[in-house]
Amino acid sequence: MVNKAVSDGSLQSPVKKKKGSIKRKMSSTLKHLVLGLVGLCFLGPFAYLLLTSIKSIDDIFAVPFVWWPKELFLENYSNAVNAIPFFRYTLNTLFVALLCVLGEVIAAPLTAYGLARINFKGRGIIFMVMMGTIMLPSQSTMIPLYILFNKMNLVNTFWPLILPAFFGAAYYIFLLRQFFMGIPQEITESSKIDGASEFRIYWQMMLPLSRPAIFTVGLLVFLSSWKDYQQPLIYLNDPSKWTLSVGLKAFIGEYNVEWGMLMAAAALFTIPMVVLYFFVQKVFIQGITMTGSK
Amino acid sequence: MTEQHNNTIGIRKRERKLLITGLLFTSPWIIGFLVFQLYPILASFYYSMTDYNLFSAPTWVGLDNYTNLFKDDKFYLSMYNTLYMTIVGVVPHMAFALIMALLLNAKVKGQSIYRTIYFLPTLVPAVAGSLLWMWLLNSQYGFINLALEYVGIAGPNWLIDPDWTKPSLVLMGFWGTGTITVMYLAALQDVPKMYYEAADIDGASKWRQFWTITFPSISPMTLFQLIMMLIASFQYFTEGMVFAEATQSTGGPENSLLFYSIYLYQQAFSFLNMGYASAMAWMLFVVVMFFALVIFKTSAKWVYYGGDK
Numbered sequence: 001m002v003n004k005a006v007s008d009g010s011l012q013s014p015v016k017k018k019k020g021s022i023k024r025k026m027s028s029t030l031k032h033l034v035l036g037l038v039g040l041c042f043l044g045p046f047a048y049l050l051l052t053s054i055k056s057i058d059d060i061f062a063v064p065f066v067w068w069p070k071e072l073f074l075e076n077y078s079n080a081v082n083a084i085p086f087f088r089y090t091l092n093t094l095f096v097a098l099l100c101v102l103g104e105v106i107a108a109p110l111t112a113y114g115l116a117r118i119n120f121k122g123r124g125i126i127f128m129v130m131m132g133t134i135m136l137p138s139q140s141t142m143i144p145l146y147i148l149f150n151k152m153n154l155v156n157t158f159w160p161l162i163l164p165a166f167f168g169a170a171y172y173i174f175l176l177r178q179f180f181m182g183i184p185q186e187i188t189e190s191s192k193i194d195g196a197s198e199f200r201i202y203w204q205m206m207l208p209l210s211r212p213a214i215f216t217v218g219l220l221v222f223l224s225s226w227k228d229y230q231q232p233l234i235y236l237n238d239p240s241k242w243t244l245s246v247g248l249k250a251f252i253g254e255y256n257v258e259w260g261m262l263m264a265a266a267a268l269f270t271i272p273m274v275v276l277y278f279f280v281q282k283v284f285i286q287g288i289t290m291t292g293s294k
Numbered sequence: 295m296t297e298q299h300n301n302t303i304g305i306r307k308r309e310r311k312l313l314i315t316g317l318l319f320t321s322p323w324i325i326g327f328l329v330f331q332l333y334p335i336l337a338s339f340y341y342s343m344t345d346y347n348l349f350s351a352p353t354w355v356g357l358d359n360y361t362n363l364f365k366d367d368k369f370y371l372s373m374y375n376t377l378y379m380t381i382v383g384v385v386p387h388m389a390f391a392l393i394m395a396l397l398l399n400a401k402v403k404g405q406s407i408y409r410t411i412y413f414l415p416t417l418v419p420a421v422a423g424s425l426l427w428m429w430l431l432n433s434q435y436g437f438i439n440l441a442l443e444y445v446g447i448a449g450p451n452w453l454i455d456p457d458w459t460k461p462s463l464v465l466m467g468f469w470g471t472g473t474i475t476v477m478y479l480a481a482l483q484d485v486p487k488m489y490y491e492a493a494d495i496d497g498a499s500k501w502r503q504f505w506t507i508t509f510p511s512i513s514p515m516t517l518f519q520l521i522m523m524l525i526a527s528f529q530y531f532t533e534g535m536v537f538a539e540a541t542q543s544t545g546g547p548e549n550s551l552l553f554y555s556i557y558l559y560q561q562a563f564s565f566l567n568m569g570y571a572s573a574m575a576w577m578l579f580v581v582v583m584f585f586a587l588v589i590f591k592t593s594a595k596w597v598y599y600g601g602d603k
């Protein structure tokens with residue numbers, strides 16, 4: 001990583017330079033070896049998921065182990081989709097996730113801007129309390145919230161899953177605050193002198209500038225909502241309202257031995273996320289680097 | 295005199311305007327905090343002193359729930375299981391993520407490909423990931439034991455033997471360390487290159503450079519990740535639930551997967567002991583805050599913030 005400075009250094013004699021480059025080549029090969037091996041361990045389970053999902057029961061339990069299915073058994077997919085109301089669950093999951101994203105990208109940047117750019121009394125306290133809430137385990141608030149939503153007759157609706165997002169979550173506000181703090185003051189100063197209101201500066205200058213950061217937050221919210229298990233499990237009792245994570249769990253009890261079908265369902269649950277990530281990863285990594293670096 | 299007076303009024307007016315604007319901007323979070331965090335925490339404290347099953351009004355029982363808690367074997371067991379995951383899981387996962395980030399930070403070709411590969415597992419929903427690992431860890435047909443057999447090791451009964459259920463989860467946890475790796479990578483790329491150049495000129499070894507330059511520079515990130523992982527570990531739920539369900543029980547083999555939040559969930563939503571579960575929630579709150587405080591207090595010794603902040 002840093003030996004470049006040494007081995008490229010013109011201070012060294014040519015002999016030493018050659019020796020250094022061999023050493024560098026070796027260390028680079030070693031790095032690739034380790035990274036590759038670990039990468040294989042990371043990818044392996046994916047491959048295994050996909051391979052199992054297209055195997056028939058005979059191939060799944062075959063001894064010795066069968067790598068590639070003797071015949072493709074795509075019925076796992078149609079069986080999985082038919083065994084549970086798969087499309088209903090997908091729609092439910094998508095609906096909840098998209099509304100959570102909408103709520104969070106409205107609320108979180110507003111609060112983050114207030115904390116990063118407006119120097120008002122009490123700002124420090126608000127920020128400290130907010131960081132404190134990151135440490136608050138969700139289990140500590142779970143029961144009163146359930147009772148509250150129960151009293152409001154909102155259990156078994158999507159509201160308890162969606163509503164909190166419209167008030168901003170501390171973690172995303174923190175990420176965006178870090179991002180806003182990194183934008184030079186000079187950019188907004190002249191508009192301020194011209195008498196533009198804070199909201200106008202926020203809306204017309206800051207938001208357009210922070211598209212990648214907000215996009216990243218949106219993606220993180222989407223992922224966490226798509227993957228969430230505990231909240232839907234608590235609030236959604238009616239099977240027609242279930243999201244994918246709860247619906248998928250139903251396989252475990254009822255279809256305990258149907259590994260092929262289970263893997264097909266797990267693949268169908270996962271692949272949309274992988275495809276989504278594939279298309280947005282560049283912006284996403286850029287956003288993570290900008291927001292999470294300090 | 296009057297001019298000065300007008301000035302202070304002006305400053306006050308400006309300050310008031312700033313305060314109002316600031317509060318307006320932060321109001322979404324403030325309202326959310328009051329409704330979704332402060333109120334529930336206080337209500338939880340009240341409920342923890344009551345007997346409440348959702349259907350009849352709460353009845354006051356004082357500290358009974360807490361005294362019962364300390365007599366409850368499952369409370370200790372679930373706390374032990376949770377602490378096990380925290381102690382055995384968090385540090386190795388973080389160390390692994392840091393090592394991978396250090397390797398990736400080196401100018402290797404295809405860095406973005408590796409980065410994508412390591413991040414992929416974090417896209418897998420916990421339920422789907424747990425199902426996959428249940429199958430990988432299947433003692434008879436699972437790939438892991440087949441691979442171990444190939445090199446002559448008899449693999450354990452991962453999800454059936456109570457001694458191996460938690461290590462199974464720790465093993466699975468390595469697979470999901472991509473987010474920390476990416477965050478560490480971001481922090482590493484922020485360390486000024488000139489520090490290393492200066493250290494190279496002084497002839498400091500790579501090992502020494504790591505401890506005197508790299509580690510201090512990324513220590514705020516380490517603190518942040520440590521806290522986040524600690525909290526996540528205390529809330530360990532989904533993976534344990536899914537693994538346990540496979541054995542047709544809530545706590546897994548001999549309750550070895552009965553984590554604190556699973557037991558809390560069971561008390562609240564299976565047995566409808568809302569008061570007892572609230573007492574559990576408060577205990578969790580106190581324990582997490584205690585650990586966080588200890589980490590923050592000791593962090594003054596090992597966390598370094600750059601001069602610019």
